[in-house]
Amino acid sequence: MSKHLDSVYLSSRLTLAVASGLLSFFAYPKPGLWPLIFVSVAGLLISVRGATVARAALVGFAGGFAFYASQCWWLSQYLGPLPLVALSCIQALWVGLGLALYALARRHTKTIFGSSILFASLWMAREWASTHIPYGGYPWSRLAMSQSESPLSGWVYFGGFSLLGLVVALLSALVVEWLPNFWAKRSEGLTSRRSFAAPILVLLLAVLVPSLPPIANAKAQLDVAAIQGNANAGLFANTRRGEILENHLDATYELLRNEPSRKLDLIVWPENASDLSPIVDLQARQWISDLVNVDAKAPLAFGTITSNGSDLFNSSFLWEPGVGITDQYDKKRPVPFAEYVPDREFWNQLAPDLIGLIYRDYAFGERDAIYEVNGQKLGVLICFEVAIDEIFYELSDQGATAILSQTNNADFGRTDQAWQQLAIAKLRSIETGLALVNASTVGPSAIYDRGGQMLDKSGAFERDYLVAKIGLTDTKTPAMIFGRYLDYVNLAMLGLAFAWMLWRSILERRRPRA
Known part of the structure; x- marks a missing residue:
């Protein structure tokens, strides 16, 4: 079968994606079971591994909707379900786009780490887009926000929420990419103690680094x-x-x-x-x-x-x-669609009763x-x-x-x-x-x-x-000095990586066939 076709049932992918998105609810406060965010992210990744770009977009949208709707259900407390559904759909579009790009680019990665860092980098870029576009974005439900009681929380000292989110996504992806490779080698009798060296080193690094931040002396x-x-x-x-x-x-x-x-x-x-x-x-x-x-x-x-x-x-x-x-x-x-309504005339035509509840706009x-x-x-x-x-x-x-x-x-x-x-x-x-x-x-x-x-x-x-x-x-802190540039560096590197992939594809198409 061609590597561009998908042998997994779409219903299976959708079920896993939605279940993984819903699971994220328990990782954030008030449940606060922070290790579950790794399971949630890993499940979303597995749901699109090997999928076609179109399927990855659809599956990503479904998982993204469940991811946001489960965490931010409180938006419907007084205004009803419409704002929650609308917001979750917008955020799900970004998740679908991010996972579609992952499905497209993963074909060009050759190593476990390369595939994992691609996923983590795309997730980080997706979070930046979600928190900025449209109308200033929606800055909630970032991976870092599940980790306030986690031993990984200290990563924000070095690079802010974006770096901690990158670490969470990277660790989740490394597990997803490493385990199949490990089981394949084990079935062939090729595993040894060295097989665990790299995962243990990565885990120790992830836990020890955030324990290093000093507390500044009070003046x-x-x-x-x-x-x-x-x-x-x-x-x-x-x-x-x-x-x-x-x-x-x-x-x-x-x-x-x-x-x-x-x-x-x-x-x-x-x-x-x-x-x-x-x-x-x-x-x-x-x-x-x-x-x-x-x-x-x-x-x-x-x-x-x-x-x-x-x-x-x-x-x-x-x-x-x-x-x-x-x-x-x-x-x-001020919060869009709560403290003011951007493009009020346009949105009022679509939902006049709801927009009418927000009768004043804060400057x-x-x-x-x-x-x-x-x-x-x-x-x-x-x-x-x-x-x-x-x-x-x-x-x-x-x-x-x-x-x-x-x-x-x-x-x-x-x-x-x-x-x-x-x-x-x-x-x-x-x-x-x-x-x-x-x-x-x-x-x-x-x-x-x-x-x-x-x-x-x-x-x-x-x-x-x-x-x-x-x-x-x-x-x-380093986050206040350098962290503000991290997202832009990540976006630039992703842009260069996709430009390189596009250039390679063009060259391969122009190459004469034997």
Whole structure:
């Protein structure tokens, strides 16, 4: 049979791909069974090994849809299944394209490692495309995000989420490529102890390297509190006016009553913590002023909605004792089809009822993302921005010594979304080498010291406060210096590899036949 034909039933390939995609659900939080991501990725690879390009695309699409839909089912919590189906289809197209390219190029690889690195490189390129295209992409469900509790998590220190994803995909592919070769040799009596040398060396390297990252010395400390008001601050919440603000005030005063002698350097409230903007609401201004100036005597970072002319922003303020509002950050990457609708007129024709639910569009912020507290630069981000690589490169370039991640998870109810986001926050702390304060409206919230060490954590859907002393450092990790170039190097190398394959194919066709 020709090597361009497929002897495996299409139904078998589709079944394996879908099962492997669904299995990935258990690898990500809240189940958090991280070793299963290797089984999931290996299954997706096996489902297209030896397939024709067309079949690989179809099988990849089916597996990709199951991969994303199983992990991100929380998207359907309030808006119904349509957004989940639409998003999963878009992401599945990228998975199908990546696996089709793998099926096309694998014919030109001659070694186990060559085939494995091809698969891992294509997966890495596929993740870059998924997280950037279209409309800024969807930065969730990357392989790295399953590894926050894994011994491999330290790879993000060296090259960010992309490098860790590459390692996961490479290890999965090496197992898939090595095992058939091993069993074939074993059946012929050709195996020996040396047959295990290379796999064991690769495994040791994969586990030992991420244990090497040092934790930078702290040049200063900050005593921080994160407040979780347990407020129903969702897009469609029917709360009493001022209720969300009152929830966070109550939780903050509970902290002050329980720890009266503690001299805090900063209090962090979540995204949308004040449903009344103190810019326009006198009562909110008075409440916050009393808290900051009289009772806490500490700066407060909190989220609210602001406007500038016709532009609406998802914002964060820094309010300092005796001064008032001294800084403001406006979310730079509002979420498409949640906080704004790109090409609204076009999409409104396709799904007017759904698009009509998103009745206001937030503008893209342009302010810098640095707050200065006690002479130290603190980087600020809002909600889904924690999953966007470029946000962290910018914070690092601006000299951030710690990160404040303010988020509102109320829209996703008691799903896994907030737990997945918390895992991302921990990985970002390891990646940047910086302490990170993740304050959520409904939880879970957490405070991580440099290198992802957890200092305090809350549960979900409970009023709570977290306090800890975090270390501040301006030492940059390899991921912040070099990691930003890794995806582009990978894309360039893939481009060169496919150009070389195309050139070889052209030469072979022109070669006269004997």
